[in-house]
Amino acid sequence: YSAVEEVEERVMLAEFWDEQYTKEEIESMSSSTTDSSDRSDPQVGIGQRKIGITGEQIIILQTPNQTQVQTILNKFKQKGIKSIAIVLLHSYTYPTHEQQIYQIANQMKYFTEISLSSSVMPMIKVVNRGHTCCAAAYLTPKITTYLNSFQHGFDDDLMDKVRLTFMKSDGGLTPVNDFGGHQAILSGPAGGVIGYAKTSYRKSSTDDENENSSSAIMPVIGFDMGGTSTDVSRYDGSLELVFETTTAGVAIQAPQLDINTVAAGGGSRLFLRNGMFYVGPESAGAHPGPVCYRKNGYLAVTDANLVLGRVIPEYFPSIFGPNEDEPLDLEGSKLAFAKLCQKDDNFKDFTVEEIAYGFLKVANEAMCRPIRNLTQMKGYDITTHKLACFGGAGPQHACAIAKALGMSKVFVHRYSGVLSAYGLSMADAVHEEQEPTAAIYAYSDESKAHEDPSASSREERLAYLTEKATAALVQQGYSKDEIIVEKYLNLRYDGTDTAVMIKEPSPDEEKLLS
Numbered sequence: 001y002s003a004v005e006e007v008e009e010r011v012m013l014a015e016f017w018d019e020q021y022t023k024e025e026i027e028s029m030s031s032s033t034t035d036s037s038d039r040s041d042p043q044v045g046i047g048q049r050k051i052g053i054t055g056e057q058i059i060i061l062q063t064p065n066q067t068q069v070q071t072i073l074n075k076f077k078q079k080g081i082k083s084i085a086i087v088l089l090h091s092y093t094y095p096t097h098e099q100q101i102y103q104i105a106n107q108m109k110y111f112t113e114i115s116l117s118s119s120v121m122p123m124i125k126v127v128n129r130g131h132t133c134c135a136a137a138y139l140t141p142k143i144t145t146y147l148n149s150f151q152h153g154f155d156d157d158l159m160d161k162v163r164l165t166f167m168k169s170d171g172g173l174t175p176v177n178d179f180g181g182h183q184a185i186l187s188g189p190a191g192g193v194i195g196y197a198k199t200s201y202r203k204s205s206t207d208d209e210n211e212n213s214s215s216a217i218m219p220v221i222g223f224d225m226g227g228t229s230t231d232v233s234r235y236d237g238s239l240e241l242v243f244e245t246t247t248a249g250v251a252i253q254a255p256q257l258d259i260n261t262v263a264a265g266g267g268s269r270l271f272l273r274n275g276m277f278y279v280g281p282e283s284a285g286a287h288p289g290p291v292c293y294r295k296n297g298y299l300a301v302t303d304a305n306l307v308l309g310r311v312i313p314e315y316f317p318s319i320f321g322p323n324e325d326e327p328l329d330l331e332g333s334k335l336a337f338a339k340l341c342q343k344d345d346n347f348k349d350f351t352v353e354e355i356a357y358g359f360l361k362v363a364n365e366a367m368c369r370p371i372r373n374l375t376q377m378k379g380y381d382i383t384t385h386k387l388a389c390f391g392g393a394g395p396q397h398a399c400a401i402a403k404a405l406g407m408s409k410v411f412v413h414r415y416s417g418v419l420s421a422y423g424l425s426m427a428d429a430v431h432e433e434q435e436p437t438a439a440i441y442a443y444s445d446e447s448k449a450h451e452d453p454s455a456s457s458r459e460e461r462l463a464y465l466t467e468k469a470t471a472a473l474v475q476q477g478y479s480k481d482e483i484i485v486e487k488y489l490n491l492r493y494d495g496t497d498t499a500v501m502i503k504e505p506s507p508d509e510e511k512l513l514s
Contacts, residue, residue, distance in 0.1 A: 139181025172430020195423025
């Protein structure tokens with residue numbers, strides 16, 4: 001973000017404050033003021049009381065001052081800032097003040113993007129909610145510009161006849177008019193996850209073609225190796241989602257597929273430093289690219305694969321060089337490796353092939369690491385998985401990766417190079433609805449262990465959200481018979497601030513639990 005301004009607004013939760021006062025004192029404090037927008041010295045506990053979305057009672061100590069808000073927005077306008085994120089501390093349960101600021105900003109008819117944290121992600125924890133809102137405010141205008149350009153390339157009436165959807169980070173498709181920036185961070189890799197999940201997952205661990213085999217289900221590790229990075233994920237019959245991630249140092253609260261990324265790809269540059277092999281994280285990029293591209297590029301993983309015969313020039317078109325009419329330069333890659341050896345006394349006696357193989361071993365180990373994090377670090381036996389490799393460089397490393405991890409089966413799709421795009425055509429439409437709550441799910445007191453104090457209200461709110469999400473999908477043209485509803489509760493133990501997203505058990509799972 002370019003600038004930050006603080007709005008004088010204060011809202012507090014009444015629960016802990018009220019514990020020390022009588023009912024009469026609380027009534028006196030709540031009726032002592034009716035308009036707190038002009039107050040410069042709000043007093044704790046004194047103000048109007050409202051019931052928030054979560055069901056908690058809140059005290060309005062100070063409402064936003066319209067004059068101050070207008071002054072701040074004018075400062076942004078003078079600086080040329082057209083996209084703003086509005087984040088207030090307790091807006092997850094009381095969004096009214098954020099909405100008031102939005103109305104003032106919208107009436108100026110200057111800002112192209114106004115993101116409210118209470119709309120983008122109505123969750124507790126203001127820091128992560130604020131980061132998510134800022135990401136939405138920053139990315140959505142860029143995406144909107146692209147979408148407008150994309151749609152202008154079609155006939156005016158085509159958009160009324162054709163359903164236009166885009167992939168979100170959670171692996172679901174959403175209409176073009178509901179596609180936000182914070183939902184698109186992993187939309188590319190998500191397509192690949194759907195692609196291999198739909199094509200490589202089988203019920204048999206010994207014979208993919210024998211559906212009647214009695215052997216156990218074999219989960220799949222997705223290995224998507226491109227030019228600058230490698231994305232790995234796991235599929236075991238259902239998509240694995242995470243609801244809070246950190247990307248480039250920014251915490252994002254939004255459903256995303258559990259995809260781990262490592263900076264090792266076909267374009268990762270190769271270095272010899274202090275007698276050791278280094279691969280990446282710097283990338284040669286598409287221009288100038290690796291040495292073999294004939295554009296005075298840098299030594300990269302692709303050069304190592306070329307030298308070792310894993311990339312065969314005869315199978316590539318002659319599109320390289322300044323005029324884009326020459327084949328891959330095998331001799332140029334060998335010469336570059338030879339020169340690199342001469343720069344370090346530790347490697348002068350090594351052959352070009354030995355140096356290239358050394359770099360590949362380092363790259364492979366870097367790519368094995370996130371796979372171990374998805375399996376062994378979570379208690380899964382990695383040897384019981386199969387490896388589904390795709391991406392431009394995936395099949396070149398698949399066997400070495402599988403051998404290093406003790407995996408016995410590798411799956412290479414015939415559309416390996418475009419599997420992420422192929423996955424888009426097989427993805428399901430997904431619509432998410434959520435709202436915050438502060439209800440008690442179960443008591444810690446053993447005498448009340450079988451009580452469910454929030455059962456009726458919980459079912460009522462889940463039914464409301466279900467109806468709302470279903471209506472959104474029906475409006476997109478899907479029938480109710482096609483819609484599958486998945487319900488989640490974000491639960492945490494009393495006294496902790498770490499929540500765990502729990503999916504509602506299926507009927508079969510409930511039988512096992514009982």
